[in-house]
Amino acid sequence: MPAFALAHLHAPQINEDVLTYIERIQATLDPFGGRFRVHGAEVEVKEGDWPGTVVIVEFPDLERARAWYDSPAYQEIVALRTRHIPGATLIVDGVAPDYDARRTAARLRERAAR
Structure with a gap:
């Protein structure tokens, strides 16, 4: 089952550190099968507030998503982004194709009826 790393980046400010991070991140993803699905796209807010942008990276499974984030290669560069762009990052399991x-x-109705 796929897993995803999501980042909600508030008010991204592009500078030399952030550019270096962007240049280096793909090499940290490759060993874990990570692929960008959304990267810095403009968001169209339909409900609520969403300042900033979103990044979504797909991994083959939850274990590889976690291993990527905790890897020495990613930990070496993550501060290049977090020092300049506030936001939230999370890892979440996807759903099966069916x-x-x-x-x-x-299932939720059944639990509520108990």
Whole structure:
């Protein structure tokens, strides 16, 4: 099952450190099968507030996503971004290809009825 690393970056300020981070991040992802799915795109806010931008990286599984974030190679560069761009980063498990929200709703209804 795929897993994702997501970053909500508030008010990104591009400077030399951030450019170096962007230049070096792909090499930290490659050993773990990480691939950008969204990177710095403009967001279209439909509900709520969302200052900034979003980054989404897909990994083959949760273990590799965690291993990438904790890797010495990524930890060596992460401060180049975090010193200049506030935000939140998280790792989350994806859903199986056959995922159907109706099954989730059914399980939630069953639990609520207990």
